[in-house]
Amino acid sequence: DQQVKQNSPSLSVQEGRISILNCDYTNSMFDYFLWYKKYPAEGPTFLISISSIKDKNEDGRFTVFLNKSAKHLSLHIVPSQPGDSAVYFCGAGSYQLTFGKGTKLSVIP
């Protein structure tokens, strides 16, 4: 059974608007969460992380929100840029890291 779910396989957003990518998890023992971005033919690259003791972490245009009671996290990208077009993976873990299936973000100029 999937412990980390990204229910939207794809998302299209206009350049300059906000992109919101969502992720749900089932294991309450997860104590850290990460977002990765992946371009075709490259390895994933780290975007931002958050530990379970926090509910928000910001890094420039990227903000991750964690709602532990709902077992939900989201990644906000503001403003969205065409270079943000990629597949985004949500990951969660304690010792072992489990990823969702990914959401393909397309930012339209």
Add this chain to the structure above:
Amino acid sequence: EAQVTQNPRYLITVTGKKLTVTCSQNMNHEYMSWYRQDPGLGLRQIYYSMNVEVTDKGDVPEGYKVSRKEKRNFPLILESPSPNQTSLYFCASSIRVGSYEQYFGPGTRLTVT
């Protein structure tokens, strides 16, 4: 330059022929991991290692072996590859387990016929 390297980058092999994919990092990281990426399934962890001589199974360990004799190297071994192991494989490392950035290698595209 800080990096994770994998070799080979591309490999076509036949069922049952043992192979090893090497992974090396130059950042003195404690934590290393192997993933496979398949269409519609995302990234799935195969094995991970929290330090030298310490390895453990991820979500999909069947058909794979690993070893961690040195801190910098974490080879993935397929003793008897099968077509369902055709996939894109990534090695990754981080300073230690936790909410730390994992650095991923460029990937190894494996085809088993």
